[in-house]
Amino acid sequence: MSMELPQGRTVLTGNEAAAVAVVLARAQQIACYPITPQTLIVERLADLTAERDDIVFANLDSEHSMFGYALAAERAGVRCFAATSSQGLLYSHEQLHRASRERIPLVAVNVNRSVVAPWSLEPDLADSMSERDTGWIQLYCSSAQELLDSILCAYRIAEEAMLPVLVCAEGFLVSHTAETVDVPSQAAVDSFLPPFQPPEDWLLDPNRPRAFSGLPEPNDYATYQQNVAEAHDLARTLIAEAASDFSAAFGREKVASLELSGDPNADTAIVAIGTIGETARELLTDDEPPLVVRVHAYRPFPGEELASVLEHVSHVCVIDRAPAFGAPGPLGEDVRAYGVTATDVVCGLGGSDVTPDTLRRALAASGREAIYLGVEA
Amino acid sequence: MQEMLITGRGGEGVVLASQLLADTFARGGFYVQSFPEFKAERRGAPLSAFLRWDDEPIRRRYKLRECDVLMSISPSPPPARAVATLRPGGLLLVNRETRFPHCGDWHVAHVPGSGIARRHGILSAEGRPMGNVAVLGAAVKLLLPDGLEFLEQAIRSRMGAKIAEPNVVAAQEGYRLCARQHTVATDSSYEPEPAVARPPLPVFSASFMDTRVNNTGSWSLERPALLAACNVCGLCALFCPEGAMRREDGTMVIDFDHCKGCGICEDVCPVQNAITMEEVLV
Ligand code: SF4
Ligand code: SF4
Numbered sequence: 001m002s003m004e005l006p007q008g009r010t011v012l013t014g015n016e017a018a019a020v021a022v023v024l025a026r027a028q029q030i031a032c033y034p035i036t037p038q039t040l041i042v043e044r045l046a047d048l049t050a051e052r053d054d055i056v057f058a059n060l061d062s063e064h065s066m067f068g069y070a071l072a073a074e075r076a077g078v079r080c081f082a083a084t085s086s087q088g089l090l091y092s093h094e095q096l097h098r099a100s101r102e103r104i105p106l107v108a109v110n111v112n113r114s115v116v117a118p119w120s121l122e123p124d125l126a127d128s129m130s131e132r133d134t135g136w137i138q139l140y141c142s143s144a145q146e147l148l149d150s151i152l153c154a155y156r157i158a159e160e161a162m163l164p165v166l167v168c169a170e171g172f173l174v175s176h177t178a179e180t181v182d183v184p185s186q187a188a189v190d191s192f193l194p195p196f197q198p199p200e201d202w203l204l205d206p207n208r209p210r211a212f213s214g215l216p217e218p219n220d221y222a223t224y225q226q227n228v229a230e231a232h233d234l235a236r237t238l239i240a241e242a243a244s245d246f247s248a249a250f251g252r253e254k255v256a257s258l259e260l261s262g263d264p265n266a267d268t269a270i271v272a273i274g275t276i277g278e279t280a281r282e283l284l285t286d287d288e289p290p291l292v293v294r295v296h297a298y299r300p301f302p303g304e305e306l307a308s309v310l311e312h313v314s315h316v317c318v319i320d321r322a323p324a325f326g327a328p329g330p331l332g333e334d335v336r337a338y339g340v341t342a343t344d345v346v347c348g349l350g351g352s353d354v355t356p357d358t359l360r361r362a363l364a365a366s367g368r369e370a371i372y373l374g375v376e377a
Numbered sequence: 378m379q380e381m382l383i384t385g386r387g388g389e390g391v392v393l394a395s396q397l398l399a400d401t402f403a404r405g406g407f408y409v410q411s412f413p414e415f416k417a418e419r420r421g422a423p424l425s426a427f428l429r430w431d432d433e434p435i436r437r438r439y440k441l442r443e444c445d446v447l448m449s450i451s452p453s454p455p456p457a458r459a460v461a462t463l464r465p466g467g468l469l470l471v472n473r474e475t476r477f478p479h480c481g482d483w484h485v486a487h488v489p490g491s492g493i494a495r496r497h498g499i500l501s502a503e504g505r506p507m508g509n510v511a512v513l514g515a516a517v518k519l520l521l522p523d524g525l526e527f528l529e530q531a532i533r534s535r536m537g538a539k540i541a542e543p544n545v546v547a548a549q550e551g552y553r554l555c556a557r558q559h560t561v562a563t564d565s566s567y568e569p570e571p572a573v574a575r576p577p578l579p580v581f582s583a584s585f586m587d588t589r590v591n592n593t594g595s596w597s598l599e600r601p602a603l604l605a606a607c608n609v610c611g612l613c614a615l616f617c618p619e620g621a622m623r624r625e626d627g628t629m630v631i632d633f634d635h636c637k638g639c640g641i642c643e644d645v646c647p648v649q650n651a652i653t654m655e656e657v658l659v
Contacts, residue, residue, distance in 0.1 A: 009403070011396070013396075045505070176412055177410055178395070178399050178400075178410070179411070179435070180408045180434070246561050276438070278436045278437070279437050297536035354438075355439045356437075
């Protein structure tokens, strides 16, 4: 079934908004392998790209092949897209390392879903948090609108930094939630996002044959890794620039790395990521409202910025929606790495509900080790 | 902010109903949020969807625990645990002509959704009436009285032309035929279901139940019935994905505790008038 691109203010699920963004970004190769709760992205992309001979829609035989295919196509100078969830992302692990170290600016969506065991289709962030050290830029979205906007920004950031970007959003809470979304016009997107023009010495070109990623000397290998780290440092600025250009071009606020809500001089703060960062805003009407900090860009980690925001806060509570057994949760560990004293609370695993009450209980807790908050009856 | 819980069964169009209504409220100028509660997706299993609408953008991202409106798409009455979430003074909208047998501190309205669907030939693949859109007509009458036109637009934009037109008519009829129930002396008051204590979770993940008594037959909307012409060839038993058919003492025996009502047996049967699928009454 072919489908028209929606225009203006409409109602879309997160997955539909992602598919719309990919078409607006003029991705030309779409590499697919279905997995719940991401499947609707590729289904919608199939609808939106049917009967279009300028877009290749490729069904691959696994997530591992899907990433391999997309990485190779990018190398030929083609803007690509891929999407997955949970076990599919974990199965692609070695391709993820290759993507960043080969400096391939692929944009992929990970619809967050908890990992086995036991089996669950429901969201937590264990899948993408487990891939935080693979060198991808990671953006976490908390609404369909932010997912759409972030995919458009992601292509720009990826192609400027020559790094892959994983745009994450929690399954069901974002992917299957239908909500009000403003879809920008193709013309506006085209002027925000220039065509993909990778550096010539990076491109796969039959007239200029080269071997890529051969066996360099140890010192050279080390230098290539350092280059990836420097690209991440540069990406902090690129993320901020993309967000401010986006806000100016589309007339709606685009979060860069952090979103702050509430009183910056509050005595307590909640640091959260994804939809929990949205729900936390309900505490702003409490008697003693905390400062709410939602982390949007998780890699590169906005540590310096976060440390300066939290400098005068006496009680910092970090909410992790992913476990890191035997150590604080991933976000908690990162916040502490920048010298912030914080309590780390792990909750919302496997889609267990996180309400304002859950967060009030989290705020009341304190300790050095990660605290696994029991689920309310 | 208004919050709504929509209940029904897999295959009745619960999720579509919540999205159509979200679209309707959005066209009426509201910010909306609609999401399904996902269990393993399967036809016939009870499922629900949530809808929120407000003048302001909606930031909260958790499941509904209470609701202002409970809407039941199924022709059967809404489950007690769903009714228990209705806030005092809330609205319960049911898809049936008969009185909702209980009363409580909420309003009840009904609409003959399934009847309307049957009249206009709006049927599922199995031939059951799809009353979801007719119920939406009633919901719009009660919640957004000037919004019928928005619902019609939502239907036309989300359904193919062929099915959109009868559904627009069903929505209009649902809007018209929706009636509020007035309490009468014989109404019993609503008693919430007592909570069932659960055994403590074991350390390792394993089912509480012996899987041999996992009666998947409860999912069925339909079940096979053998007819006179069955010659007991046993072909259906070979194809049944649940192993729910067997030949015994010269007849075919069906294990309804495990038959999930897929209809494969009927499909593969080479004999005329040997087997048919019948509706399971819920
Ligand atoms: S129902 Fe049909 S296939 Fe099954 S035993 Fe009877 S004749 Fe054979
Ligand atoms: S309906 Fe399906 S599960 Fe039931 S007996 Fe027939 S083939 Fe088996």
